[in-house]
Every structure is written in structure tokens, then in C-alpha cells.
Amino acid sequence: MFEQVRIVLINTSHPGNIGAVARALKNMGFSRLYLVAPESFPDPIAESRASGATDILDKAIVVSSLDEAIAGCRLVVGASARGRKIPWPVVNPRDLAREVHSLTQDDSEVAILFGREARGLTNEELHRCNLHVHIPSNPDFSSLNLAMAVQVVTYELRMKYLESLENEAGDSNMKAMLSPQDSGWDVEPASVDEVEMFLEHLERTLIDIDFHDPEHPRQLMARLRRLYQRCCLDKMELNILRGILRSTQKVAGTWGAQSPGSQ
Amino acid sequence: MFEQVRIVLINTSHPGNIGAVARALKNMGFSRLYLVAPESFPDPIAESRASGATDILDKAIVVSSLDEAIAGCRLVVGASARGRKIPWPVVNPRDLAREVHSLTQDDSEVAILFGREARGLTNEELHRCNLHVHIPSNPDFSSLNLAMAVQVVTYELRMKYLESLENEAGDSNMKAMLSPQDSGWDVEPASVDEVEMFLEHLERTLIDIDFHDPEHPRQLMARLRRLYQRCCLDKMELNILRGILRSTQKVAGTWGAQSPGSQ
16 A cells, blocks of 8 residues: 555645655655645755655655646645535545545555645645645644644554455455455456546537637536546446547537547 | 543654644544644644644643543543553544443443553553554554544544434434435435426437337336436426427427327
């Protein structure tokens, strides 16, 4: 599991927090740190706060966009401090650990996103996530320091891993529902980028048939995104949905014009 | 429980850590901070790192000896990073939370001790404890930052408290994920018959756009049914999907003809 989890920090302001996150990661046995457009990195303050976890900083991957940080991941999770206009599937760190542990039984990768110190993740970033993780903090003083949040989440992941070692002898945990993320499903799950291309194709098609007006988007695409990301589409389902969009565009006379992600 | 737990920091070197502990405590709903002979307190660095938890710092009780900090407590717990020469009863933070929760059902008080940044608690201090708590960290890089350790321990205490509230209400189900079937979702779930009408409408539309041939159905509708039933559609999502089908049929010139379930 430890090699399959990426911790992604977005637009971090204070290099000290990046160092503290590196230390927290290494304390919990993790090592893969992605930095999306950090304000200052590398930075001696980060080195100093890492307290010896400089190998994590040295290996950290700096990218300029969220897309690069989550490419190839099966599951994208966003740390969220507060309720949102459109509620998204949300779990606490313990339930997240259960999900991640079960998902990483094969070679799937998971990205967990942490936002800016002052403002967290943007709505757009949160909508890129399959699910949100919320640390059940004091409602009157709810905002944890960035590195503290990473510590709590990675602590739960480690606890789950250790628990599974204990249980390996006789695991009696029955999954409530079989989904494409479980072994025993018939088709491989779609990747995050395949789902993203489908969502772009969907939006284009909805414009073509005059259902969606990008000038007055309301919450349409956010609601459809939430729906299809919640499902954990498998590859065949995704191909079917793409096929439906192609047929729809053919009927509308727009197929082959400029559909993004068309093949 | 929250008022019955004292967090005791012994000989803390860096005032920044005292501030970070104050913030962590308040985030988790705790407030009682004892400082045994801190190197520098009060200190503006502590204020700054507390990020608004200055009330915790203002109320902090500074004492010169461990005895004063633990006076009157029923249970004294020491945070311990490593195995000791004389093995002491040791629990992880989750098991500690269970102990503390059960002990504080009456008005008993508990002290949890955290030692110096560089050297932790002395053997003498550890021997004053009924119990040690150890965060199961990476054996190759085991030493957590002081405030991180406080965060993890108080997080577990809070989780135990929240779990007990749920159990009290008779709901022992820790929900794995928020979905349209849970309270807290923004829109009511669609009923089974609404989903059924949508699936009929979907099939009709797929025929209209020549995507689906009922003479050679393969597994198409079964796969789409499994997908949309797995999602637990809410009423608004269902309306959006029906709207897309209507717009598709309009483009195909079949809307209003004989679509089953059309309104």
C-alpha cells in the first residue's frame, strides 16, 4: 500500500509545512510526495522542518497542474474542511483507510489532495475527486494545520495496514457491496483520466444537443461529474457510455467535428 | 470527557511546538494544557503557531514539577517512542482512547504526558505513568514531532467520543460513505419505479439513435442497469438524465412519438 499512495499538496504557501509533511509521511512509512505549484521549493526551511526526512523532499515530484499529479490514479481523494454546496461522498480518515486498503490490494494507485493553508482546495479541485475526506474536528475551530491533517490521514492508513497484518490469518470482513474496485468484478475499473475524457465528451455532446449552455452552466456538470465519479465506472461501462455519446453526436450531425477526446 | 483530560508538556524547548499543540488541542475539542518548566513561555512564537487558539495558551497552567501537573488524576499516561528496559503496559492511541473514554464516565481525570522534543520522557517520568502510549510509526524513522503526536492522540480520543455518541443513538453503523441514501445528501433519492422508467426511456432512446438493436441486445441494457442502479441516483440526477434523453430524442426527431415513460 505504502508505494501506491501519493500525497499531493496544492499551492502550499509555507515551505515549513512541506518539510513537516515530509516528516509526517516518513514517520508513517510513506514516501511519495507530489507538489503542485508550491510557492517556494526547494527551500532550506522545508529541509529544516523535515528533521531528517530529506530523502522524501529530494524525491518529491514538482508539477504545475493537478492533472499531472493524479494521472494514472484509480482513486482521487480531497481533504475537505467544510460542507459544500453540492454534497460529495465524504468519509472520515478511518473509513478512507478501509477504502484505500481494499483498493490497493492490486497495483492501483491513489492520490490524496491537500489544499492551500488558508483556503484549502477550490471547488473545481474538489470536484475532480471521487470522494472527500473530512477530519471530524471541533466545529468551532475546525481548520487543522496542513501537516497535521496529513499526519492524521496517514496515521489511519498505517493503522489499517497494521490491523490487516493481524487479521490476515482469518479475515472475516465482508464488503457491503461489490464494486468495480473489488476483486471479483468482471471488468477492470476505468482510470481517472479515462473518466475525465468521458466527462469532456459528455459536456461537448450536451452542448451539441442544446441541453447544456456553458454560458449558464448552473450546477449541471458538477452534478453529472459527482454521479459518474461516485459509480467507479469500469472500462466496459465507460466504452458503452462513450459509444452512446458518439451515436448521439452522429444524430446531431456533430460527430467528428471537434469532439474532445474523440478517437 | 474533554474537560477531564489534561495534556502535559514537559520541558518543551521550542515555543512554536507549544503553540502548535494548543491549536491541535482546540481542533480536537480539548482545552486543558499543562506546561512543566517550559524553556520559553509565554512567547510570541507560541502565539503565532497557535493560529487563533490563544485562549488555550492563556489558560495554560505553568508548573515547575510533574507532581503538580498530575495531582488529582486517576490515570497518568506517558507518550513513549521506543521500547524500554523494563517493559511497561503500552497501548496504541486507539486503545488508549477506549481506556480514557471508559474511565471518564465518572468525574475522573486523566493526564497524558509528552516529553522533550529531543529526548522524550525520562525513565523516571515514564515510571510515574500507569500506562504508556506508543504511536505505531515507521521503525526506521519513528520520532514524531511533539505536536503531531498530540494531534494523533487527541484525534483518537475525539473519534472514540463521536463513536460513543453514534452508539448511544442506537446507530452502530459507522457509515462508509455519504451517498443519496444517507441523511446529509442534498436531494432525495429516486424511487425504484422512477429509475425503472428512466431505464425504459434510456433503452427507447438508444434504439432511436441506432446504438441499441433489441434483436441483438447482447448485455447492453443489463450493464447499463447495473451501472445506474449501483449509483443510487437522486431525484435531481434522474431528472437531468431524463432531460438529456428528451433532448437527444428531439435531435433524433423521435421525441413525443412513442417514448415509454415520457411526460
